[in-house]
Amino acid sequence: MALVNEHFLKLPNNYLFADIAKKVNIFKATHKGAEVISLGIGDVTQPLCPAVIEALHKATDEMATRQGFRGYGPEQGYDFLREAILKNDFLPRGIHLDIDEVFINDGAKSDTGNIQELIRWDNTVAVTDPIYPVYIDSNAMIGRAGMKGEDGRWSNIYYMPCNAENDFVPELPERRVDVIYLCYPNNPTGTVLTKGELRKWVNYALKNEAIIFFDAAYEAYIQNPSIPHSIYEIKGARKCAIEFHSYSKTAGFTGVRCGYTIVPKELTAATLDGRRIPLNPLWNRRQCTKFNGTSYLSQRAAEAIYTPEGKRQVRQTIDYYMENSKKMLATFKDMGFDVQGGENAPYIWMRVPERSDSWRFFEELLYGAHVVCTPGVGFGPSGEGYVRFTAFGSKEQTEEALERIRKWLK
Numbered sequence: 023m024a025l026v027n028e029h030f031l032k033l034p035n036n037y038l039f040a041d042i043a044k045k046v047n048i049f050k051a052t053h054k055g056a057e058v059i060s061l062g063i064g065d066v067t068q069p070l071c072p073a074v075i076e077a078l079h080k081a082t083d084e085m086a087t088r089q090g091f092r093g094y095g096p097e098q099g100y101d102f103l104r105e106a107i108l109k110n111d112f113l114p115r116g117i118h119l120d121i122d123e124v125f126i127n128d129g130a131k132s133d134t135g136n137i138q139e140l141i142r143w144d145n146t147v148a149v150t151d152p153i154y155p156v157y158i159d160s161n162a163m164i165g166r167a168g169m170k171g172e173d174g175r176w177s178n179i180y181y182m183p184c185n186a187e188n189d190f191v192p193e194l195p196e197r198r199v200d201v202i203y204l205c206y207p208n209n210p211t212g213t214v215l216t217k218g219e220l221r222k223w224v225n226y227a228l229k230n231e232a233i234i235f236f237d238a239a240y241e242a243y244i245q246n247p248s249i250p251h252s253i254y255e256i257k258g259a260r261k262c263a264i265e266f267h268s269y270s271k272t273a274g275f276t277g278v279r280c281g282y283t284i285v286p287k288e289l290t291a292a293t294l295d296g297r298r299i300p301l302n303p304l305w306n307r308r309q310c311t312k313f314n315g316t317s318y319l320s321q322r323a324a325e326a327i328y329t330p331e332g333k334r335q336v337r338q339t340i341d342y343y344m345e346n347s348k349k350m351l352a353t354f355k356d357m358g359f360d361v362q363g364g365e366n367a368p369y370i371w372m373r374v375p376e377r378s379d380s381w382r383f384f385e386e387l388l389y390g391a392h393v394v395c396t397p398g399v400g401f402g403p404s405g406e407g408y409v410r411f412t413a414f415g416s417k418e419q420t421e422e423a424l425e426r427i428r429k430w431l432k
């Protein structure tokens with residue numbers, strides 16, 4: 023008899039976006055003609071830039087010829103892209119990585135979810151709260167998270183709340199943890215860590231022989247030059263951190279699928295008898311077994327982001343979103359809301375008024391201003407009392423939404 027992996031049964035159904043859609047549909051059904059604007063979307067909306075489109079066409083034409091056709095590529099990705107990454111994303115920051123430390127992925131979600139295969143089931147995992155749900159759920163699926171309690175917390179997960187009390191800067195764990203997930207710039211709060219703050223985490227990991235899984239999916243949105251784009255800007259991080267990158271938010275690749283993961287050769291984890299095992303060859307082994315590479319077309323498209331035109335065009339789109347973000351942030355502050363983020367990330371995290379909560383405010387905003395946000399509690403227990411706004415809408419819709427909120431408040 024085939025037995026099911028019962029750990030899956032402990033997972034709550036991820037109804038957040040389905041619940042939002044349902045509530046929006048009920049509103050629409052009872053308010054015919056009302057036009058709803060969503061500032062809740064977590065997907066980009068601007069088209070791919072011309073340099074990327076050109077590269078896609080070119081790669082497609084190559085595939086149509088006998089000489090240009092490519093079948094299976096290297097599981098680790100093509101060297102043309104890995105080299106472009108080293109040269110553009112790391113060397114200018116003084117980070118010297120080896121090409122074998124770069125693994126091209128089909129988006130950061132897969133690898134942030136899969137990476138936990140490299141560590142034993144009984145490691146203690148710490149996450150900031152609120153958080154991107156993939157980190158916890160992927161651990162829950164193999165039983166590492168324990169059971170989910172009434173309070174929304176998993177029994178074996180160490181939660182590091184990020185809220186007004188600590189100014190949204192997570193505090194170092196009070197007890198020893200083995201694995202730490204960090205995502206900066208952060209989804210959903212839009213906050214960042216300074217170099218000094220990130221250094222504390224690297225030092226903690228080195229001291230406690232812990233590993234940091236660092237999700238840098240939003241690094242391209244950083245505006246302040248003093249904020250680190252990569253954890254490897256911190257000394258010692260190569261010994262304790264794996265870093266995930268994605269072109270999804272950087273260059274609108276949510277539908278193209280490409281990113282990369284850095285697994286430094288110096289990074290090791292221990293066996294029970296105390297030997298230190300490098301994780302780079304293990305990840306390589308894992309990828310060669312379970313992954314057949316990202317498509318050639320996607321990798322050529324990603325390469326184009328690093329050309330001078332590509333860089334300029336990608337920057338333009340990011341500037342467009344950050345212009346929305348700036349406007350939202352200024353307007354919300356002007357309205358008297360308590361808001362975080364939005365300066366180095368396309369997300370704004372708003373505290374809902376005292377009398378309300380995440381879901382109640384979501385509905386108030388929907389019915390009052392016909393604007394959709396995302397209830398913060400959907401990102402973890404510490405998200406209760408907050409909502410997330412994204413800057414991924416169009417300029418016009420974002421401005422219209424802000425105008426409606428202003429009128430609604432009056």
Ligand SMILES: *Cc1c(COP(=O)(O)O)cnc(C)c1O
Pocket residue numbers: 128129130131132154205209237239267268269270271275276280281
């Ligand atoms: C959007 C996002 C990603 C990127 O996922 P892809 O699979 O690359 O599209 C990764 N991490 C976080 C926190 C995100 O919000």
